[in-house]
Amino acid sequence: MDDFMKGIGVLLGLILLTGCASSVPPNRLDSYLFPDTKTVPEDLTKLYQQPLKAGLVLVSDTSDPDAAPSLPAEAVVRLGEKLKQEISQAFPVTITEVISAEQIRPQPNGDWAQFAELGKIHKLDHLVLVVLSSTEQEYPMTLFFGWVTHAQPGYRRDNWSLLECAVLDLKNHHMVMRAEARGWATLDRPSAPGINQWYPVIYLRPQDPERRIWPPTYEGAPNTLRVVSFDQAAKRLTLNLQHSWLDLLQADAAMHRASS
Numbered sequence: 001m002d003d004f005m006k007g008i009g010v011l012l013g014l015i016l017l018t019g020c021a022s023s024v025p026p027n028r029l030d031s032y033l034f035p036d037t038k039t040v041p042e043d044l045t046k047l048y049q050q051p052l053k054a055g056l057v058l059v060s061d062t063s064d065p066d067a068a069p070s071l072p073a074e075a076v077v078r079l080g081e082k083l084k085q086e087i088s089q090a091f092p093v094t095i096t097e098v099i100s101a102e103q104i105r106p107q108p109n110g111d112w113a114q115f116a117e118l119g120k121i122h123k124l125d126h127l128v129l130v131v132l133s134s135t136e137q138e139y140p141m142t143l144f145f146g147w148v149t150h151a152q153p154g155y156r157r158d159n160w161s162l163l164e165c166a167v168l169d170l171k172n173h174h175m176v177m178r179a180e181a182r183g184w185a186t187l188d189r190p191s192a193p194g195i196n197q198w199y200p201v202i203y204l205r206p207q208d209p210e211r212r213i214w215p216p217t218y219e220g221a222p223n224t225l226r227v228v229s230f231d232q233a234a235k236r237l238t239l240n241l242q243h244s245w246l247d248l249l250q251a252d253a254a255m256h257r258a259s260s
Helices: 002-021 074-088 113-122 221-260
Strands: 052-059 093-099 126-145 150-171 174-190 200-206 210-213
Touching: 002 113, 074 093, 093 113, 093 126, 093 150, 093 221, 113 126, 126 210, 126 221, 150 210, 150 221, 174 221, 200 221
Parallel strands: 052 093, 052 126
Antiparallel strands: 126 150, 150 174, 174 200, 200 210
């Protein structure tokens, strides 16, 4: 009976954790852009019938008190190149360059001035803004080796990542569309390094718990965890952007039918 109740408790905990994960980390995009109430113009199809030319701006946000450290600079560069290709496949946009976001900061009133200045410098009427944020939780865990014949104390670290994307029309001063995607990965590591055959190891939870990813070093395992988690979010972002673009076209078509 005790084992049964413990099993129920674990199951309920996993359900609650999965539910909370949908809001972890908290959204950060509105800290940079006040949600603009201006509607998309009626000639949307005509206005965007050719692929947009846009710059990609990646912002690593660690301002939340529970935020995990940002990705290393080289990992941000790789993620930017990945998103440059995949976003261009999601809807009609040509990413001409990945723009440095060092000067981009949260704005108390959602002021667009910093993005307008970027567009002016790079001679672009559109920007694709992607805000990166993540949250981590680490707790003690008993790790098993050699087909569970040996055990050693260790730690489990969960990382929840979030990519928030907004397509900005700087000329007409409105947000064309927005989408977000989340990722989740887990790192198991022993209290002491040196057990390379089994640990540290990263799992894709809950979507692919059997797949194992071994970080190249014990010390760099947390960074590898974040890279893997954001990679999962990036894969979902492409699909979510496609859905947002189709919803936009459908709304525009419905508006034209209603006015005809």
